[in-house]
Amino acid sequence: MxxxxxxxxxxxxxxxxxxxxxxxxxxxMQGFAGQSSVRTWLIGILKHKxxxxxxxxxxxxxxELTANETGSANLEAFFESDGHFTDPPGEWESPExxxxxxxxxxxxxxxxxxLPKNTASAFMMREVMGLETDEICKELxxxxxxxxxxxxxARLNLRACLERxxxxxxxxxxx
Amino acid sequence: MLIRLSCREASRLISEGMDRxxxxxxxxxxxxxxxxxxxxxxxxxxxxxxxxxxxxxxxPDDPAQR
Numbered sequence: 001m002x003x004x005x006x007x008x009x010x011x012x013x014x015x016x017x018x019x020x021x022x023x024x025x026x027x028x029m030q031g032f033a034g035q036s037s038v039r040t041w042l043i044g045i046l047k048h049k050x051x052x053x054x055x056x057x058x059x060x061x062x063x064e065l066t067a068n069e070t071g072s073a074n075l076e077a078f079f080e081s082d083g084h085f086t087d088p089p090g091e092w093e094s095p096e097x098x099x100x101x102x103x104x105x106x107x108x109x110x111x112x113x114x115l116p117k118n119t120a121s122a123f124m125m126r127e128v129m130g131l132e133t134d135e136i137c138k139e140l141x142x143x144x145x146x147x148x149x150x151x152x153x154a155r156l157n158l159r160a161c162l163e164r165x166x167x168x169x170x171x172x173x174x175x
Numbered sequence: 176m177l178i179r180l181s182c183r184e185a186s187r188l189i190s191e192g193m194d195r196x197x198x199x200x201x202x203x204x205x206x207x208x209x210x211x212x213x214x215x216x217x218x219x220x221x222x223x224x225x226x227x228x229x230x231x232x233x234x235p236d237d238p239a240q241r
């Protein structure tokens with residue numbers, strides 16, 4: 001539920017998606033051969049339902065993407081005028097260990113929430129659902145280059161946010 | 176396209192390289208830059224970790240919820 005909410009940013013839509021997932025799961029019980037855990041299986045169904053829901057919403061209300069989200073204007077804050085990082089990426093301690101910690105994923109969710117809605121949607125379609133960029137462009141009705149800029153902005157923001165909130169330089173990392 | 180990239184240009188190509196196939200020139204320029212730039216080397220490693228994290232999203236089971 002939290003996962004759906006983070007992606008859709010709409011409680012009603014998130015509840016619908018979770019219900020549809022459970023229904024689909026009950027109907028597809030035989031399809032579950034037990035190769036994966038029930039949790040992984042349910043999350044797989046949920047991801048599909050979330051993409052469906054985004055498709056439906058974009059069809060009904062085409063996105064009003066602001067130049068802020070697709071342009072490269074506010075990327076400036078990350079770089080000096082000579083093109084160097086304003087705040088160069090620091091060394092992350094034991095990054096692999098973070099992936100085993102529940103709290104790291106909570107920090108990541110906190111960071112995802114700070115992204116503009118459409119940027120977060122595009123980014124999660126790409127990284128969580130594993131869609132190709134051209135599919136995302138089609139869903140959001142934007143050009144590939146706008147899509148790449150959105151994904152780039154999402155990565156710059158998330159990287160900086162995780163460094164601030166989790167991988168605090170000079171500490172053990174587990175914060 | 177310039178062969179000598181700034182971190183701004185390089186980091187953008189690093190990110191785009193995760194979403195599309197870079198041209199030969201882009202790859203070459205990127206390799207030259209990342210080879211001598213610690214900040215962009217870290218940037219690459221960190222956004223790759225970000226990708227792995229999101230593949231595993233929502234992360235390990237919360238033992239408290241079992």
